[in-house]
Structure formats: C-alpha cells, structure tokens
Amino acid sequence: GAGVSQSPSNKVTEKGKDVELRCDPISGHTALYWYRQSLGQGLEFLIYFQGNSAPDKSGLPSDRFSAERTGGSVSTLTIQRTQQEDSAVYLCASSMGLARETQYFGPGTRLLVL
Amino acid sequence: AQKITQTQPGMFVQEKEAVTLDCTYDTSDPSYGLFWYKQPSSGEMIFLIYQGSYDQQNATEGRYSLNFQKARKSANLVISASQLGDSAMYFCAMREGWGAQKLVFGQGTRLTINP
Numbered sequence: 434g435a436g437v438s439q440s441p442s443n444k445v446t447e448k449g450k451d452v453e454l455r456c457d458p459i460s461g462h463t464a465l466y467w468y469r470q471s472l473g474q475g476l477e478f479l480i481y482f483q484g485n486s487a488p489d490k491s492g493l494p495s496d497r498f499s500a501e502r503t504g505g506s507v508s509t510l511t512i513q514r515t516q517q518e519d520s521a522v523y524l525c526a527s528s529m530g531l532a533r534e535t536q537y538f539g540p541g542t543r544l545l546v547l
Numbered sequence: 548a549q550k551i552t553q554t555q556p557g558m559f560v561q562e563k564e565a566v567t568l569d570c571t572y573d574t575s576d577p578s579y580g581l582f583w584y585k586q587p588s589s590g591e592m593i594f595l596i597y598q599g600s601y602d603q604q605n606a607t608e609g610r611y612s613l614n615f616q617k618a619r620k621s622a623n624l625v626i627s628a629s630q631l632g633d634s635a636m637y638f639c640a641m642r643e644g645w646g647a648q649k650l651v652f653g654q655g656t657r658l659t660i661n662p
Contacts, residue, residue, distance in 0.1 A: 466649065475638060475652040476592075489649065522590060534580065534642060536650060538592035 435459070437539035439525050445545045446515055454510045454542045458527030465508050466526040466536060467500060476524065482508065483530055515546045550574065551639055551653035559659045560629050567614070568624040568656050570639035579643050581622040582650065583613065586636040595637075598622055626658075634660045 438457040446452050458465050467479040478492040482502040493499070497515075502508040512519055522543050526536040552571045560566045572581065583595040598606045598613045606613040614623040626633055636657050640650040 468650075468652075475654045476640075476650070478649040478651070481649055492649065524592060526592075534645075534648070535582070535594055535597055537594060538584075540589075540591050543590075 437525055437527050437537055439523075439539040439542050441542060442540065443543045443545075445547065447547050448517060449514055451511065451513045452515055452544065454512075454523050454544070456508045456510070456525030456527075456539060458506065458508070458525070459537060461529065462527035462537075463505070463530035464528045464534070464536075465502055466528075467508070467510050468524045468526065470522045470524060470541070472521070479510070479523075512544075515544075517546050520544055520546045549653075550651045551641055553639055553653035553656050555656045556654075557657045557659070559661060562631060562660050562662050563628055565625060565627045566629050566633075566658065568626075568637050568639075568658065569621070570623055570653060571619075571621045572639075572641050573620065574641065574643050576643040578645055579641055580645075581613070581615070582640040582642070583611070583622075583624045584638045584640060585633075586638060586655070588635070592638070596624065629660050631660050631662060634658060 440455045464483045466481040468476040470476050480490050480500045482488045497513045500510045522541040524541045526538045528534045528536045550573050579600045581598045585593045596608045596611045598615045605615050610627045612625045636655045638655045639653045642648045
C-alpha cells in the first residue's frame with residue numbers, strides 16, 4: 434500500500450506568516466509523529482498522536498507550534514508567526530501502535546522562512 | 548546527557564568492504580528498542596533494522612546486522628559487502644518503553660563508499 438505522504442514538499446514563506454504542513458499516514462496506522470530536522474542535524478521530536486489518547490506535545494519548541502489529527506488519520510502541523518529559525522525539514526512518521534514498533538517516515542516538507 | 552551517541556561524523560570505506568557504524572545509548576528503562584535508519588541525499592528516512600532490549604539474538608536484515616552489546620549499551624550497525632548505493636547518512640535511534648513512543652536520534656554518521 435501507499436506510504437506516508439506529506440504536503441507540500443517544499444514551502445517558502447516570509448517571516449511572520451503562518452504555515453500549515455500536512456501528513457497522511459499509512460492506512461491502519463494508529464500512531465502519528467512529527468519530527469524536525471535542521472540542516473545537518475539529527476531529528477528532533479515535536480509531537481505524537483496515538484489513537485484517542487491525548488497527544489504528547491512535549492517536544493514542541495514554542496506555543497507558535499501546534500498540531501491536530503482529525504478523524505484519527507490526517508494530521509496538520511501549524512506554525513504561527515514563522516521565524517527564520519523555523520527553517521528545517523519537517524518529517525512525519527506513522528506506526529501501528531504495537532509493542533515492537535517501527536516508525537515509517539514520509540518524504541518531509543522543506544520549510545524555508547525568509 | 549545525550550541518550551544516543553554516534554561518535555563518527557563521517558566514514559569512508561572501499562566498495563565491497565564491511566563497515567561498522569558505532570552507536571551507544573543511555574537509558575534506565577529496561578524496555579527499549581533500538582533502530583537504524585538510512586537517509587540518502589534525497590532526504591527520505593529508510594528503516595533498516597530493529598533490536599529490542601529483550602532480544603536474545605542480534606538482529607539481521609540482509610546485509611545489515613546489529614551488534615547488540617547490552618552491558619556496554621552499544622548497538623553498532625554492520626553493513627557487509629558495502630555497495631556504492633550505501634553512501635548516505637545513517638542514524639541510530641532509541642525508543643524507551645513499548646508501543647507508540649517518540650524516537651530519540653543520534654547526530655548521524657555520513658558514510659561514503661568509494662569505488
């Protein structure tokens with residue numbers, strides 16, 4: 434079946450604008466994760482959703498960042514009043530929510546804030 | 548303290564040689580999972596191999612194997628018979644606990660395979 438999809442693949446925005454990034458997980462996966470990868474760095478956890486449980490927002494860097502997951506499927510990550518330091522690749526992953534979990538990643542959204 | 552440490556920022560290996568990428572981890576949780584991902588220049592994160600903390604045997608997946616030394620808290624990735632297509636960034640990651648939990652990643656190792 435299809436893998437994790439993300440849109441847009443690239444986004445250029447001006448400082449101060451809001452952006453929305455979309456993630457469509459693998460069908461049947463109950464868990465969905467957002468990570469951020471800055472240039473030349475490892476991945477930094479942002480937030481994850483598991484079924485109907487409250488999301489773990491512990492990795493969100495500021496209150497300008499928020500995410501929601503509608504209907505247990507598609508997720509949107511919103512960054513308000515973007516700053517230049519928000520420039521990064523935003524990666525979404527999904528998993529089945531089982532004990533021996535493997536997270537499968539989407540291709541990412543490359544965000545550039547001018 | 549770093550939970551995942553990859554001490555090799557870059558490695559250069561001749562084609563067809565075996566290569567070991569180092570990873571050490573730090574956790575007090577007895578239940579955890581260790582992962583290796585490959586990230587080619589295209590940017591996608593490709594899952595390679597998984598090792599659970601209670602697994603008795605080292606994980607293997609084709610040319611990839613994981614040298615799991617629990618007492619030393621190391622989980623090195625071994626790639627046998629390297630190929631040009633193995634050139635990429637390699638990330639070690641850990642999940643603490645079972646099920647849906649966040650992954651903590653190391654800084655990565657850039658592997659270059661020379662012809």
